Amino acid sequence: MPSKIRPIIMCGGAGTMLWPTSRNSLPKQFAMLLGERSTFQDTVLRLRHKLFDRPIILTNHTHRVLAEKQLAEISASADIVLEPERRDSGPAILAGCMVAASQDADTTVLVVASDHVVTDPAAFRSAVANGLSAARARRLVTFGITARHACTEYGWIEPGVVLEGEARRVERFAEKPDGHRAAEYLLKGWLWNSGNFLFGAKTLIEEYRSFEPATVKAVEAALANGRDEDGAFALALADFVKAEKRSIDFAVMERTERAAVVATSCGWSDVGNWDALWALSDHDGSGNARRGNVELFDAHNCLVSTDGPMTSVLGVEDLIVVASRDAVLVADRNRAAEVKQVVELLRSKGCSQAETHASVQYAWGSYQIVDSGEGFQVKRLVVAPRGRLSLQKHRFRSEHWVVVRGTATVTIDETIGRFGRSEHIFIPLGAAHQLENSGIEPLELISVQNGSYLGEDDVIRVDAAQHWV
Amino acid sequence: MPSKIRPIIMCGGAGTMLWPTSRNSLPKQFAMLLGERSTFQDTVLRLRHKLFDRPIILTNHTHRVLAEKQLAEISASADIVLEPERRDSGPAILAGCMVAASQDADTTVLVVASDHVVTDPAAFRSAVANGLSAARARRLVTFGITARHACTEYGWIEPGVVLEGEARRVERFAEKPDGHRAAEYLLKGWLWNSGNFLFGAKTLIEEYRSFEPATVKAVEAALANGRDEDGAFALALADFVKAEKRSIDFAVMERTERAAVVATSCGWSDVGNWDALWALSDHDGSGNARRGNVELFDAHNCLVSTDGPMTSVLGVEDLIVVASRDAVLVADRNRAAEVKQVVELLRSKGCSQAETHASVQYAWGSYQIVDSGEGFQVKRLVVAPRGRLSLQKHRFRSEHWVVVRGTATVTIDETIGRFGRSEHIFIPLGAAHQLENSGIEPLELISVQNGSYLGEDDVIRVDAAQHWV
Numbered sequence: 001m002p003s004k005i006r007p008i009i010m011c012g013g014a015g016t017m018l019w020p021t022s023r024n025s026l027p028k029q030f031a032m033l034l035g036e037r038s039t040f041q042d043t044v045l046r047l048r049h050k051l052f053d054r055p056i057i058l059t060n061h062t063h064r065v066l067a068e069k070q071l072a073e074i075s076a077s078a079d080i081v082l083e084p085e086r087r088d089s090g091p092a093i094l095a096g097c098m099v100a101a102s103q104d105a106d107t108t109v110l111v112v113a114s115d116h117v118v119t120d121p122a123a124f125r126s127a128v129a130n131g132l133s134a135a136r137a138r139r140l141v142t143f144g145i146t147a148r149h150a151c152t153e154y155g156w157i158e159p160g161v162v163l164e165g166e167a168r169r170v171e172r173f174a175e176k177p178d179g180h181r182a183a184e185y186l187l188k189g190w191l192w193n194s195g196n197f198l199f200g201a202k203t204l205i206e207e208y209r210s211f212e213p214a215t216v217k218a219v220e221a222a223l224a225n226g227r228d229e230d231g232a233f234a235l236a237l238a239d240f241v242k243a244e245k246r247s248i249d250f251a252v253m254e255r256t257e258r259a260a261v262v263a264t265s266c267g268w269s270d271v272g273n274w275d276a277l278w279a280l281s282d283h284d285g286s287g288n289a290r291r292g293n294v295e296l297f298d299a300h301n302c303l304v305s306t307d308g309p310m311t312s313v314l315g316v317e318d319l320i321v322v323a324s325r326d327a328v329l330v331a332d333r334n335r336a337a338e339v340k341q342v343v344e345l346l347r348s349k350g351c352s353q354a355e356t357h358a359s360v361q362y363a364w365g366s367y368q369i370v371d372s373g374e375g376f377q378v379k380r381l382v383v384a385p386r387g388r389l390s391l392q393k394h395r396f397r398s399e400h401w402v403v404v405r406g407t408a409t410v411t412i413d414e415t416i417g418r419f420g421r422s423e424h425i426f427i428p429l430g431a432a433h434q435l436e437n438s439g440i441e442p443l444e445l446i447s448v449q450n451g452s453y454l455g456e457d458d459v460i461r462v463d464a465a466q467h468w469v
Numbered sequence: 470m471p472s473k474i475r476p477i478i479m480c481g482g483a484g485t486m487l488w489p490t491s492r493n494s495l496p497k498q499f500a501m502l503l504g505e506r507s508t509f510q511d512t513v514l515r516l517r518h519k520l521f522d523r524p525i526i527l528t529n530h531t532h533r534v535l536a537e538k539q540l541a542e543i544s545a546s547a548d549i550v551l552e553p554e555r556r557d558s559g560p561a562i563l564a565g566c567m568v569a570a571s572q573d574a575d576t577t578v579l580v581v582a583s584d585h586v587v588t589d590p591a592a593f594r595s596a597v598a599n600g601l602s603a604a605r606a607r608r609l610v611t612f613g614i615t616a617r618h619a620c621t622e623y624g625w626i627e628p629g630v631v632l633e634g635e636a637r638r639v640e641r642f643a644e645k646p647d648g649h650r651a652a653e654y655l656l657k658g659w660l661w662n663s664g665n666f667l668f669g670a671k672t673l674i675e676e677y678r679s680f681e682p683a684t685v686k687a688v689e690a691a692l693a694n695g696r697d698e699d700g701a702f703a704l705a706l707a708d709f710v711k712a713e714k715r716s717i718d719f720a721v722m723e724r725t726e727r728a729a730v731v732a733t734s735c736g737w738s739d740v741g742n743w744d745a746l747w748a749l750s751d752h753d754g755s756g757n758a759r760r761g762n763v764e765l766f767d768a769h770n771c772l773v774s775t776d777g778p779m780t781s782v783l784g785v786e787d788l789i790v791v792a793s794r795d796a797v798l799v800a801d802r803n804r805a806a807e808v809k810q811v812v813e814l815l816r817s818k819g820c821s822q823a824e825t826h827a828s829v830q831y832a833w834g835s836y837q838i839v840d841s842g843e844g845f846q847v848k849r850l851v852v853a854p855r856g857r858l859s860l861q862k863h864r865f866r867s868e869h870w871v872v873v874r875g876t877a878t879v880t881i882d883e884t885i886g887r888f889g890r891s892e893h894i895f896i897p898l899g900a901a902h903q904l905e906n907s908g909i910e911p912l913e914l915i916s917v918q919n920g921s922y923l924g925e926d927d928v929i930r931v932d933a934a935q936h937w938v
Contacts, residue, residue: 332784
């Protein structure tokens with residue numbers, strides 16, 4: 001019996017097309033865009049099937065904690081590989097294939113994005129099964145989506161003669177077309193390029209080597225010099241940066257003679273912008289998609305979403321309205337693709353909302369800045385059961401903590417104590433302290449911090465074992 | 470030399486047309502809609518002139534503190550009369566006239582709204598001066614605005630023959646017309662009805678008595694049975710509620726034979742909705758008016774205002790976007806008049822944002838709820854220099870205070886202490902306590918409150934002298 005397919009889940013992106021919901025501090029793949037799970041979680045669950053082996057997740061140091069938390073929420077586990085720097089998809093996929101091949105030289109891998117939606121997972125798995133004979137015949141199989149309309153937002157694939165099974169030769173990869181060309185492609189039966197792949201790990205490495213031998217060497221070295229980091233495998237930065245920053249499409253797929261395509265209708269979307277999310281969402285009788293505390297009055301074909309202020313919309317159509325505690329976006333739905341440029345402009349103006357959410361996730365839980373002013377800030381910390389922050393001290397601030405839920409176990413210098421609801425703890429400037437939730441319910445506390453500098457980098461770790469403060 | 474004109478400034482409204490900026494907790498007349506002063510303040514300043522005497526301000530218990538604070542900010546003083554309940558404009562104006570007449574039987578009063586904009590105050594004052602001879606000849610003078618366009622949002626006045634000075638007879642008051650009629654009125658030289666009036670206090674009372682004698686009796690009794698309340702005069706509720714709830718227009722102006730009109734072009738607007746505010750605001754090269762942390766990308770003829778989240782707008786036109794910490798409104802600018810209905814619907818759904826702001830103003834300063842959850846809430850209190858809260862206690866909550874600016878003088882039961890920045894004070898459940906800022910800079914503190922009930926009504930005042938908690 002042939003071995004199972006090894007999923008490689010690409011999870012290192014930080015897309016800005018769905019700003020302000022998706023930001024570097026909580027990128028699209030981890031956000032609850034549709035329903036109660038993230039697309040990352042849905043991707044993992046889609047591959048929880050006898051066809052597939054334990055997944056390899058490619059992410060980075062920043063997003064590792066989010067990936068681990070979200071895996072735990074769905075009781076899933078995976079091998080985690082950390083990219084020390086973004087070098088586009090090529091080197092990351094290559095690294096994933098090398099990890100898979102090091103464990104089983106003949107393994108077949110399925111490379112999938114973690115921020116796509118597939119409404120028919122069974123159809124997707126069938127397509128993968130249909131591509132297996134081609135992948136085992138050393139083809140690089142991509143998945144082409146049966147086109148539903150003349151889309152200008154996707155690349156297209158021209159399918160050719162049948163090769164193995166249902167896989168056909170790729171005659172051509174076409175860039176995102178204009179409307180005229182897209183209509184032509186649709187008529188000719190071309191397929192949307194989904195950017196998911198199935199191939200032998202070894203085949204991909206060989207092809208990569210023939211086109212970009214230096215990158216293969218760089219990634220081999222990044223693996224050889226990489227190290228375990230609390231159970232994840234971190235590629236070595238000094239080597240990885242020598243890999244050519246190039247997508248797998250340009251590095252291999254558009255150069256190889258071995259490209260094949262399997263067509264599928266699995267309800268796929270890359271949720272590339274707010275308009276795409278609107279199209280995927282449930283609509284009311286007026287074509288509106290809504291999420292959160294929203295009231296609509298004579299609105300049509302709008303997407304209105306809030307996780308903060310109550311949001312009312314009156315007498316408009318084809319609008320995207322996304323509100324959060326610290327940022328609001330209002331955009332013509334037909335211009336959703338330009339949100340990327342908006343975020344770039346905001347970033348260039350030094351606007352923190354372009355990158356960071358008011359709420360920040362850590363392994364131990366999360367915090368949110370609820371108020372701030374000159375020389376002070378107020379945070380709400382939520383510490384998960386058994387969560388523990390590092391033993392730390394601050395050079396420039398003292399902190400007053402008030403427990404508002406659960407029980408805090410607090411170490412300050414040589415003393416340790418337990419504090420229940422409505423109790424107060426003072427952390428003097430310079431005192432070594434540690435916060436832990438040894439209870440079974442979440443611990444919440446309000447921290448009022450006073451000091452001349454309140455940045456997150458004024459944290460001196462006293463024990464180096466904890467990485468997330 | 471004849472006595473000066475006594476302004477009666479109507480300040481009891483709580484308009485919802487400019488929601489979410491204008492709410493019951495900070496109505497339109499007190500909001501900084503244009504520039505750095507409220508329309509209430511601009512109204513008071515417009516009448517700070519040798520023509521005018523000390524103003525009488527008609528407001529209510531809820532808004533009195535706002536009026537006093539805003540008067541203090543512009544170093545103005547006034548006689549304040551409190552309506553115990555809203556009975557439309559008629560009884561309030563009648564009460565104002567009775568107060569004025571009780572001090573000077575022959576006084577002429579100018580009744581002005583506090584939520585209108587007048588861009589040419591000198592022209593307005595000239596119009597008042599021009600109406601004086603008619604008012605002294607026992608006319609009820611209204612001010613008609615030379616129409617700038619065929620407006621359907623205002624009532625119109627048909628002017629007739631010249632009476633005294635520049636005052637002409639009112640031939641007819643016309644309701645808000647449809648577009649066709651408005652065009653006709655414009656052609657005929659009719660005037661917009663501004664709803665501001667000049668008349669002898671005695672004349673108004675006499676006319677009122679002839680049309681609504683019961684209301685005159687009710688208001689006389691409300692005055693006779695009214696009482697001083699910390700320097701303001703509070704009309705007696707039991708009597709005032711017997712006054713017919715009717716506007717001055719229906720109660721008197723449309724019935725009297727004595728109505729006269731003085732035309733003026735003083736740049737008047739009642740800022741009746743967001744569209745009107747947009748028209749009055751400074752515009753950028755694309756016709757946009759903006760306020761607060763706003764970024765516009767290819768937006769045209771929009772009003773975008775925020776006092777909370779950073780707000781980005783992309784590729785839209787003719788939109789109203791108003792954001793605050795707890796509510797966002799997005800509306801077609803041409804449907805701004807429907808915001809009133811939106812707020813009514815929100816109110817009927819029990820939505821607190823329809824009525825109340827997250828930040829609440831008091832005589833001693835203000836507070837803002839910055840975070841809340843089950844069994845706790847976090848407030849930031851700002852106490853003005855010399856500000857003092859009442860001596861009070863709570864039945865259902867304890868409070869932890871942390872000073873983040875200035876110095877707090879705190880009494881807890883029998884002890885009194887002073888606390889500086891980053892110091893902590895605990896207020897046990899049931900303890901009588903008082904907070905005071907005896908310093909010269911503002912005092913700010915964070916209050917973390919824990920308890921089974923956290924409503925504003927769990928405040929037991931220990932000294933009854935303070936009304937604002």
